Amino acid sequence: MRVAILTDIHANREAFEAVLADLAARGISRIGVLGDVVGYGPDPVWCVERVMALVQDGAFCIKGNHDSAISTVAEHLNTAARQVINWTRPQLSAPHLAFLENLPLRHAQDDVLFVHASANDPSDWNYITDANRAMGSFRAASARVIMVGHRHVAALYTCDLDDRVKAQTVTVGQPVPLIRSRRWLAVVGAVGQPRDGVAQANYAILDLAQNELTFRRVPYDVQKTVGKLRAAGLPEPLAMRLNWGT
Numbered sequence: 001m002r003v004a005i006l007t008d009i010h011a012n013r014e015a016f017e018a019v020l021a022d023l024a025a026r027g028i029s030r031i032g033v034l035g036d037v038v039g040y041g042p043d044p045v046w047c048v049e050r051v052m053a054l055v056q057d058g059a060f061c062i063k064g065n066h067d068s069a070i071s072t073v074a075e076h077l078n079t080a081a082r083q084v085i086n087w088t089r090p091q092l093s094a095p096h097l098a099f100l101e102n103l104p105l106r107h108a109q110d111d112v113l114f115v116h117a118s119a120n121d122p123s124d125w126n127y128i129t130d131a132n133r134a135m136g137s138f139r140a141a142s143a144r145v146i147m148v149g150h151r152h153v154a155a156l157y158t159c160d161l162d163d164r165v166k167a168q169t170v171t172v173g174q175p176v177p178l179i180r181s182r183r184w185l186a187v188v189g190a191v192g193q194p195r196d197g198v199a200q201a202n203y204a205i206l207d208l209a210q211n212e213l214t215f216r217r218v219p220y221d222v223q224k225t226v227g228k229l230r231a232a233g234l235p236e237p238l239a240m241r242l243n244w245g246t
């Protein structure tokens with residue numbers, strides 16, 4: 001069974017649609033969303049409604065920090081991010097707000113745990129940026145495979161039988177065998193706001209039958225999203241980020 005893992009859609013309709021088209025072309029119908037459906041981008045209503053429809057069709061979605069900020073005080077967010085949350089909130093209807101507020105912080109399936117930021121403290125929104133930080137998640141969870149988002153840059157870590165955690169190279173489009181003698185932690189890059197210098201959407205395909213993970217990149221109409229962002233009067237640095245994929 002193959003599951004497409006999408007995270008950090010961040011109200012970027014064009015990137016989200018490009019990813020949905022890519023996974024549909026691969027015959028993948030199961031989808032997991034690791035949070036941050038809203039924030040940063042100009043199409044929150046469309047993206048929330050699309051995710052709600054996917055969930056109705058059997059997808060799972062967990063809560064990210066921007067989703068959480070919609071219903072709480074967004075203290076941990078920077079000024080631009082907070083500005084977009086404040087612009088987003090009044091556009092959402094009561095059912096949209098209830099959907100975001102009631103999202104779970106984690107989802108488990110077989111021997112895989114899905115969280116937005118980290119497994120050790122999902123609501124603390126810590127970034128897994130190196131092997132040291134990955135160790136906390138390996139220690140806190142017993143799942144053999146842990147899938148997270150939040151960082152907006154794809155990464156992969158392993159934990160061996162002696163509890164040694166190592167960063168692995170991320171290759172796009174090549175299935176990585178999730179060797180059973182190790183545990184794995186994959187950070188899936190953002191759909192809607194990539195930060196690795198490549199202005200393309202990210203997602204990953206987790207093949208539970210073959211025990212493989214594939215990172216994917218999908219081009220999308222960046223200029224269209226940037227145009228909407230500017231037309232909405234959202235902070236200019238966010239437009240530049242999309243342009244450069246940073």
Ligand code: ZN
Binds near residue numbers: 010036064150151152
């Ligand atoms: Zn995010």
